[in-house]
Each structure stands twice: as C-alpha cells, then as structure tokens.
Amino acid sequence: MTLFVGIDVSLKDFKVRLMDASGREAAKRFRAENNRPGSISFVTFLIEACTKTATTHLVLGLESTSVYSWHLQMFLAAEPSLAPFRPQIYAFNPKVVANFKKAYVDLSKDDWTDAWVIADRLRFGRLPDNCQVDFRYLPLQRLTRFRYHLVQTITREKNYFLTNLFLKFCSLSQDKVFSSHFGATAEAVLLDFFSPEDIAARPLDELIDFLMDNGNKRFTDPAKTAQDLKNAALRSHRLQGSLLEPINLILATSLETIRTLEKQVKKIDKAIENELQHFTVTLPTVPGLGPVFSAGLLAEIGDIHRFTNEAALAKYAGLTWRTHQSGEFTADDTPLTKTGNSYLRSYFVQAANSVRQYEPTFGEFYSRKFKESTTHHHRRALVLTARKLIRVVDALLRSNQIYLPQGRRSE
Numbered sequence: 001m002t003l004f005v006g007i008d009v010s011l012k013d014f015k016v017r018l019m020d021a022s023g024r025e026a027a028k029r030f031r032a033e034n035n036r037p038g039s040i041s042f043v044t045f046l047i048e049a050c051t052k053t054a055t056t057h058l059v060l061g062l063e064s065t066s067v068y069s070w071h072l073q074m075f076l077a078a079e080p081s082l083a084p085f086r087p088q089i090y091a092f093n094p095k096v097v098a099n100f101k102k103a104y105v106d107l108s109k110d111d112w113t114d115a116w117v118i119a120d121r122l123r124f125g126r127l128p129d130n131c132q133v134d135f136r137y138l139p140l141q142r143l144t145r146f147r148y149h150l151v152q153t154i155t156r157e158k159n160y161f162l163t164n165l166f167l168k169f170c171s172l173s174q175d176k177v178f179s180s181h182f183g184a185t186a187e188a189v190l191l192d193f194f195s196p197e198d199i200a201a202r203p204l205d206e207l208i209d210f211l212m213d214n215g216n217k218r219f220t221d222p223a224k225t226a227q228d229l230k231n232a233a234l235r236s237h238r239l240q241g242s243l244l245e246p247i248n249l250i251l252a253t254s255l256e257t258i259r260t261l262e263k264q265v266k267k268i269d270k271a272i273e274n275e276l277q278h279f280t281v282t283l284p285t286v287p288g289l290g291p292v293f294s295a296g297l298l299a300e301i302g303d304i305h306r307f308t309n310e311a312a313l314a315k316y317a318g319l320t321w322r323t324h325q326s327g328e329f330t331a332d333d334t335p336l337t338k339t340g341n342s343y344l345r346s347y348f349v350q351a352a353n354s355v356r357q358y359e360p361t362f363g364e365f366y367s368r369k370f371k372e373s374t375t376h377h378h379r380r381a382l383v384l385t386a387r388k389l390i391r392v393v394d395a396l397l398r399s400n401q402i403y404l405p406q407g408r409r410s411e
Contacts, residue, residue, distance in 0.1 A: 003055040003085075005046070006119030007062040008111045009034060009069040014062075015111045016042065018049055019119040026053050029112060034068065039075040043082060050085050058087040061122045063094045063114075078135070090127055093339060097121060128316075134302045140275045141299035145343060147268045147292070154261045158182065161254040168239065168247045169196050171232035177225065182258065188214035189229065190251055195244050199233035283393065285402040288358035293351040297393055300344035310394035317344040319387050345386075348393075352386035361405065362388065 003026055004019045016030040027049040032038035050058065060076060062069045069091065076082065076089055101107060101117045165181060166173050169190070178186040188210070193199050199207070207226040211219055219225050239247065269292055276295045283294035307313045314320050318340030356366040362385055369381035396403060 001053060001055050002057040002059060003050060003053060004119045004122040005058060005060040006115040006117065006122065007060065007069075007072070008115040008118065009062055009065065009072060010111065011068055013038070014042075014069075014072060015115045016045075017112065017115040017119050019116070019123055020053070021123065023120065023123060034072065036071075036075070039072055042072075043076070043079050046085075047081060055085060058082065058085040059090070059122045059127075060087060061090040061092055061118045063097055063118065064091040065094060074135075074138075090122065092118065092121065092128075095339060100124070136279075137299050137302045140272070140279075140295055143268060143272050143275060144292075144296040144299045144347075147265060147272065148296070148343060148346065150261055150265050150268065154258060154265070157254060157258050157261065161251065161258065164247055164250050164254065165190070168244070168251065169232070169236050171196075171236040172229075175228060175232045175235075177228045177232055182255075185211060185215040187255060191248075191255070194248065195239070196233035196236040197238065200230060202230075204230060280400065282396050282400055282402045286355060286359065286392065286396070287403075288355040289351055290354070293347060293354065296347035297344065297351065298397075300341050300347065301393075301397065304394065304397035307394070310391050313394050314387060314390045316340045317348055317390065318342070319345060319348060319383065319390060348386040348389060349382060352389045353382055355389060356382075356385055359405065 002021055004021075006017045006019070008015045011034065013031060013033050016032075018025060018027040018030075020026040027045075030042065030045050032042050032045075046058065049055070062073065073089055073091060076087065097114070097118055100121045101114075104117070107113050107117070162173065162181065172178075172186075172189075173181070178189075180186060189199070192210075193202075202210075204223070204226055207230060208222045211222050211226055211229075215222075272295045273291045276291055276298070279298060281294060281298055283289055283297060284291055301307075301313065301316075304313075307316065311320075352362070352366075356362040365388055366381050366385045369384045370377045373380040392403065
C-alpha cells in the first residue's frame with residue numbers, strides 16, 4: 001500500500017494530511033512545530049500510521065516556499081527509521097500546487113486544505129523527476145546560490161549608484177567619457193571633485209596629469225579624454241550646494257559597498273573552486289564554462305541520472321517552450337516556460353553567453369539564431385544557445401569525458 005502525505009509548511013508550524021490510493025484520508029490530521037522536536041514527533045506519527053495501514057511505500061510532498069520547508073525536507077530525507085517505507089520526497093513549485101487546486105472550484109483557502117491538495121496531487125501521479133535529497137551537493141549549492149545573491153546585489157547597487165551619478169554629473173553618463181563608471185579613474189573623478197564646476201574650472205594640463213596619475217598612464221590619448229571630461233562638466237546641470245554634499249556621500253558609500261561585495265564574491269569563488277574539487281567532473285573543459293559556472297550547474301543538477309534524458313533536464317531548468325496551436329493556426333511567438341529551477345536556468349543562460357565567446361561552434365550557432373530572430377535578437381539567440389548547451393552538459397555529466405570541439409571529436 002502507498003500512503004500519500006501532503007505537508008503545508010509555515011514559519012512556525014506545519015500541517016499534515018494523509019491520503020490512500022482511493023483518495024480517502026488514511027489517518028487523523030497532524031500538526032507540529034517547525035523545529036527539530038516537531039520533526040521527530042512527525043516521524044513517530046508517520047511510522048505509526050504506516051504500521052496501522054500496512055503501508056510499504058511513502059510518498060511525501062511539500063511546497064518549496066522560501067527556506068521554511070528546507071530543514072523538514074532534509075530531516076525526512078536523512079531519517080533512517082523511514083527507510084523501510086521507501087520514502088520519496090517531492091518539493092513542488094507553489095505554482096504547480098496552485099494550478100492543480102483550480103480543478104476544485106469550491107475549496108477553502110487554509111493550511112489544512114492546502115495540505116490535502118498536496119496529498120491529492122501526489123496521488124494523481126505524473127510527478128516531476130525524482131527529487132530525493134543528495135547531501136553530497138548541498139555545500140556546493142549553498143555556496144553557488146550565495147554567490148548568485150551577491151552578484152544580484154552588486155547589480156542592484158550599481159544601478160542605484162548610476163541614478164545618483166546622473167544627478168551629480170549627468171553628462172558623464174551621456175557622453176561616455178570613460179569606458180566604465182566603476183573604473184579607478186572614473187571613481188577618482190567622482191570622489192576627488194566636489195562638483196562638475198570644479199572640473200570645468202580646472203586647467204586642461206592639470207586634468208591631464210590627474211587622469212594619467214589615476215589611470216596608471218594607460219590612456220592612449222589623455223588630452224582628448226581630459227577635454228571630453230571638461231566639455232561634459234560644462235554641459236552638466238548644476239545642483240544646489242545643499243544637494244551636492246549628500247549626493248557625494250551617497251556615491252562614496254555606494255562605491256565602498258560595491259567594492260566590499262566584489263571582494264566577497266572573490267572569496268566565495270575560491271571556496272567554490274575548493275568544494276568543486278570533491279567531484280570528478282569534466283564541465284570546466286568546455287571553453288568559457290570555468291569552475292564557477294560548472295559548480296553552479298552541478299550543484300543544481302545533482303546526479304544527472306535522476307533525469308531520463310537531456311529533454312527532462314531542459315524541462316527542469318525551464319528552458320522549454322509551450323506550443324500555441326488551435327485549428328490551422330500555430331503561433332510563431334511561443335513563450336519560455338520558466339517553471340523549473342530558476343537558479344539552474346540562470347546558470348545555463350549566463351554560461352551560454354560566456355561559452356559562445358570562446359567556443360566557435362556556439363558562437364556560430366548564436367550568430368545564426370541572432371539573425372533569424374525578428375524581435376529580441378540577443379535574448380532569443382542566447383536562450384537557444386543555452387538550450388544547445390544543455391545537451392553538451394548532459395552528455396559530459398553522463399560520460400565524464402572531456403569536451404572536444406566539433407572538429408576534433410573524431411580524433
């Protein structure tokens with residue numbers, strides 16, 4: 001007998017409903033606090049229920065909501081006393097449960113009902129690829145996800161910095177005097193000069209010397225750059241004196257925050273490389289993939305054999321397209337599903353953008369798709385390149401062979 005266990009987890013507690021194969025409740029409802037004692041009492045409850053109902057197989061499901069369900073899922077996966085019942089644990093995307101619930105038009109919205117819906121979704125079948133917890137990949141996954149968080153934070157902070165930069169020195173953004181507003185020279189200009197008026201009033205020779213000193217003498221034409229900077233300062237809007245001081249403080253603090261976050265990313269990159277050495281993988285042999293992207297892909301994929309083929313992996317990453325067809329009409333513009341693992345999807349897209357710059361086969365494929373696209377050229381070509389990369393990653397993880405460019409595969 002199979003017992004289907006629906007679990008609705010919140011910050012403080014979790015609620016459980018048990019269902020048999022016919023859809024009847026197989027035991028009384030259960031509620032426990034979302035902590036270790038609560039998890040222990042839940043295991044005891046499950047063992048008693050399995051014993052009374054002669055259950056031989058446990059199928060448990062919960063929603064993947066933030067981190068509230070993480071400890072409970074890990075505890076159940078590692079609990080040896082549940083092993084005789086061959087437990088399978090599924091962490092559903094909340095969207096999957098919400099869409100399944102729409103089939104019932106008269107259900108209430110409460111935690112007990114949600115637990116019942118999860119149990120019924122398990123009973124319905126057609127479950128996603130086995131998502132049993134593999135503890136080998138968890139340390140790497142926490143590191144790569146934290147790096148993802150840091151990079152997203154840096155991006156937000158840089159965008160905020162640029163909004164304040166426009167307030168102080170609008171023409172510097174418009175004219176693109178420097179290749180990057182976050183380089184050493186641009187940073188020195190913003191921090192050492194109180195206002196654009198100070199730059200405009202400075203003699204050209206002094207500006208040239210300033211740029212050469214702060215740019216490590218790397219300017220090919222410092223006189224032109226200094227003149228461009230002076231012209232940009234003359235054309236910029238003027239802020240009232242009372243506004244300049246807080247804007248300057250914000251810019252300085254924002255730059256310091258960005259530099260600190262970038263140092264943390266480098267520290268995490270080293271930790272990721274060290275953790276990746278615990279695995280025997282050949283993904284870094286793909287030009288442009290590197291240890292960080294390889295680690296991110298491996299951490300989210302886990303054991304490749306839990307996916308039947310590369311199409312299943314693509315579906316898990318949300319890099320598939322739905323067909324939109326009715327009668328004789330077939331839509332040319334079909335949206336990306338985006339229902340899978342968002343971290344894995346992001347790693348595949350970023351990795352594809354890197355690989356296409358180093359691997360000619362991927363570069364040619366990207367260029368061809370870019371030309372074929374009628375709208376969103378870069379985005380469409382990049383996503384299609386990521387889909388192509390999935391096939392390579394799937395093959396390398398299964399064979400554990402090094403990557404060979406297309407022209408050398410017959411050698």
